[in-house]
Amino acid sequence: MLRISTLLEDDPATTIASLILREAYARLGMQIQVINMPGERSLISANTGFTDGELYRKAGLDAVYPNLLMVPVALLHYEIVAFSKTVDIPILGWESLRPYRFDFVKGIKIIEDNTAGMRFETVTTMRQAFTKLELKRSELVLANRVSGLAAIQALKLSGVHVLAPPLASFPVFHYVHKQHADLVPRLSKVLEDLQQEKFMLRVHRQVLDLLTSAGP
Numbered sequence: 582m583l584r585i586s587t588l589l590e591d592d593p594a595t596t597i598a599s600l601i602l603r604e605a606y607a608r609l610g611m612q613i614q615v616i617n618m619p620g621e622r623s624l625i626s627a628n629t630g631f632t633d634g635e636l637y638r639k640a641g642l643d644a645v646y647p648n649l650l651m652v653p654v655a656l657l658h659y660e661i662v663a664f665s666k667t668v669d670i671p672i673l674g675w676e677s678l679r680p681y682r683f684d685f686v687k688g689i690k691i692i693e694d695n696t697a698g699m700r701f702e703t704v705t706t707m708r709q710a711f712t713k714l715e716l717k718r719s720e721l722v723l724a725n726r727v728s729g730l731a732a733i734q735a736l737k738l739s740g741v742h743v744l745a746p747p748l749a750s751f752p753v754f755h756y757v758h759k760q761h762a763d764l765v766p767r768l769s770k771v772l773e774d775l776q777q778e779k780f781m782l783r784v785h786r787q788v789l790d791l792l793t794s795a796g797p
Contacts, residue, residue: 620688655752
C-alpha cells in the first residue's frame, strides 16, 4: 500500500482527488492510504520519501521539490478566491490585497509566492481561518473556492461573501516520489481512461452536489 500525503483538512477538493486516485491505483492492482498533514510537512514528507507521493498540487513543484514527479493528467481545477464579510473590497489581482489583513492555510504555495511582504497570518486549517474572519481578527480569507465554501458550511457561518474575480485558476496534479517513477506513465494512462469514461466528471458532480444539498 502506498502512503500519499495531503493537506491537513479534508475538503471537497481532497475528496474528489482521493476518489479519483483510489480508483486509478485500484486499476493498477494497488491501494493507497491518504495521510493528512500540515501543508509544508506534507510536501517535505513526499519529497524525502517518507510518504510515497503528494495527493494533488499545482504544476511546477518539482522545481522546489526535485524528488517529486508530476503525473501529467489534471485531477481538478483550483480557483483561488478571497472571502470577506464585506462586499466592497475590490479584487484586482494579488497586489490589491496589500491594504488588508488576511489568512490562508500554510503550505498553499501559490498564495505564499504571491503575497510575500503583505499583512497575513498562516493557519493550520481552513476552519481556523474562517473563525478568525468571523471574530474580525482578519479582513479576508484566501482559499480554494469549494474548500472555503465547505468550511463556511461546516462552521454554519452567514454573511461571508466570495469576492470576484478569482485571484488564480489552475489545474492540480498528482505527484509521486521518484522511487515510483515507473508509475507515472501507468497512472497517466489510467487517468486518461477515467477522463474518457467521464468517471472524473461524475466524481466532481457527486461531491459538489453533496456540498450544495447539505445546505447551510
